[in-house]
Amino acid sequence: MNPADLMRLRTVERTCELERMWQLLDPFRADLTQEQYDGLQRQYSRYHDRLVRREQDGTAAGVDAFERDLVSLVVGRLLEAESGRRGATPAARRLLTQLAGRAGPVAVPLTGLEFEPRCETWSPLTSLVRLRVSGSGFWELPVLAHEFAHCLITDAPAVDRAGAGGLREVRDEIARDLRSDGDLWWSDGAETDERRGRRAEELVADVFATYVLGFAYPACCMALRIASDGLDTRHEIHPSWRHRVWAMLQTMGQVSAQERTECTRWNDFPAEAEKQARELWRTLSGDDGHTMSQSERARLGLWTHRVTEVLNGFGTLRYAGSRRVAVLAGELETGRTRTAPPGRDTVADALNAAWQWRLSRHRTPDEVRDAVTYCLSRC
Template identity: 25%
Template sequence: MDEHAVRARQIFLAQLAALDASLVRSMQALEAARRSDPAHYEAAQQCFQQLVDAQTRRLAELRLGIATQSPAAIPWDGLAATRSECEAIFAECLDFLGGTILRSAGLDNGICQVADALLAELSLRADIGYPRLTILAPNPSFAYRTDIIRLRFPEFTVWSLPFAAHELGHYVIKRERGSRFPYLFSDILRCEEQLQDTDEPRQRQRLEELFCDLFATYTLGPAYACSMVVLEAAPHTADVTPDAHPGDDFRVAWLLRVLELLDSGRNYTVVINHLRACWEACVQGAGGLVQHNAAAGNTDAAARINRWLAQMLPAIQRHFSAARFNGWPGALSMRDELMAGGTPEEICERFARRHHRPPALAEVVNGAWYWRLFEGDLRVPVDTLSADRSIATVDSTALGVCRVLARPHRGASDE
């Protein structure tokens, strides 16, 4: 073997060894997390171990394969691909470690424990077995490698909790698409003649985002639409379609149409009308989109929404019928209890006496949002200063109720 071959092989093996050692250190760091948050360590450890084991095996294959290869045949591309996958695992490991530190130190204001309990409540109804793992991150998202749901830091409020339900939808897509609706998105793209379009991957991602919006609304009710319209949607760029997300104008129209289709008893009409009026006012105030505004009745957009919902909604109803949010009467009752005041424990006790069961977290979140729409800063007219103070009070009270309900060994349903 010539000198060049020896040196090339040495460098290749050194880089393999460095990656191998980093994989070991990542699991050692996770092991250290057991002391600060043992429950979440157990939930994440198996998943991380599987990811690390897969890359360890891949590195071993590369190491064995190099023995008979010439310098020109050394699989640098294979090493680069493995390094990329390892770096993604390390990034998720770091996110997890930072998130568990924030949780164990109480720096998340208890929001992750509440989100865990809310996701457990929704996944129990949907029968999907989500392992209940949430951490804080710059933006809400779902980690497909580890099934970790990330909540936005530092939004420690009841108003942002519904975004967790959207991320749960991504878990449903990952876990259930192959068995329950394997061709759903392909069928929609085929009907739209976009299956072979060069833009198909982005179109599929946008359909998945809309599915998650639908799942969140189906399982959590109007609260998710409230969070999207009030906290997330941007009217000044509402007609801009990001790579992986539909435009905000289309998403608002989608959510309002979903609420209409789910509102068999016309319970949501006042919420739908209020959200639509708020959105249209924002769009007009931002200086455009009136002629293109899907939420205001653009016929092409409305037709597309109806076509896609005609395929997605029956799929969800067929496979997740028990997951549908039926807690609107309880949400209105919780709104009254929040307005009446008292400690979180007193509010839970009054609700339980009235309904002969504890409140569900979904009812608390919807009740808080209903108050905000019609008694808080979104009512018309509004005293902004007093409304701001009231928002903080209701958020604190509602989140306190959620913390009480999120304590271990709670059983509640919104049925």
């Protein structure tokens, strides 16, 4: 056997492996929309054809990524079937479906499970949002709104309909601002245009998640994700948490102001939620943004305003809470839960009620478990 024969052998084996991986999806075919299935089938056919033609450039890496998404999707469906409506994975699908409906017309992303111990991710290859196996519970569902923003920015043509120019354009504007400012406080000294764009997109996704979920998103980040000694740590593609949370708080302030000026009936939920978020931030950081320079606060305020202007163009994305949040939070506090058909409340309402309840005072593990069970039954 010569080297060429060995390469052909390996290519044939990889082709057979890809076919086996594709067949894993068969039992879950009915769970996917036609659009979702067609998208996966296009990727399968693409890489299968490339293997048959023995194309080398990028084929192996692409097949690896596609197979990883397939396994993530299948395992997520298996665990969902096991847990039924009680689990957080079905709630994740419902949340993404509700967000897609509010942003529509937008395809609903797929969901799967991430096995590596890192944050949730979104795969542009298959439009798959991966949940962490170790963190896929009810309390971390707000992070899916951040990942959904990445999906919108990359995939959805609907983002371009807004009068302010679309989320992609705002992301690019922020990246240009960073470059023209010489990166200033944002940079770790090794910036490139690609990294500026990715950091800008993370900021846009934070503003989006806060805009569409309200208090639940910053509460989740501050309570579960941010270490008090890591507020100013800058990562390769993420701004520091201090800058990210400041943008979230600015977003909540802008939503509160819009509710005061645009609504005929007074809605005090956004203002109260903003107050609670700022108190939580002071507890975590010891300040209310005063450690940042004036230029930092001004820049973040301007960028946040640009993003919310675009989001206002969608009309139905802004989350301002509802009476149901107070009702659900009251039921959790008093323990006077009610039996009702599932789906009465949105996932966004359930998350906001649950986080308000949980952060109001110390809760025991039994109380937390009971609250999760009740909230999942309501949405």
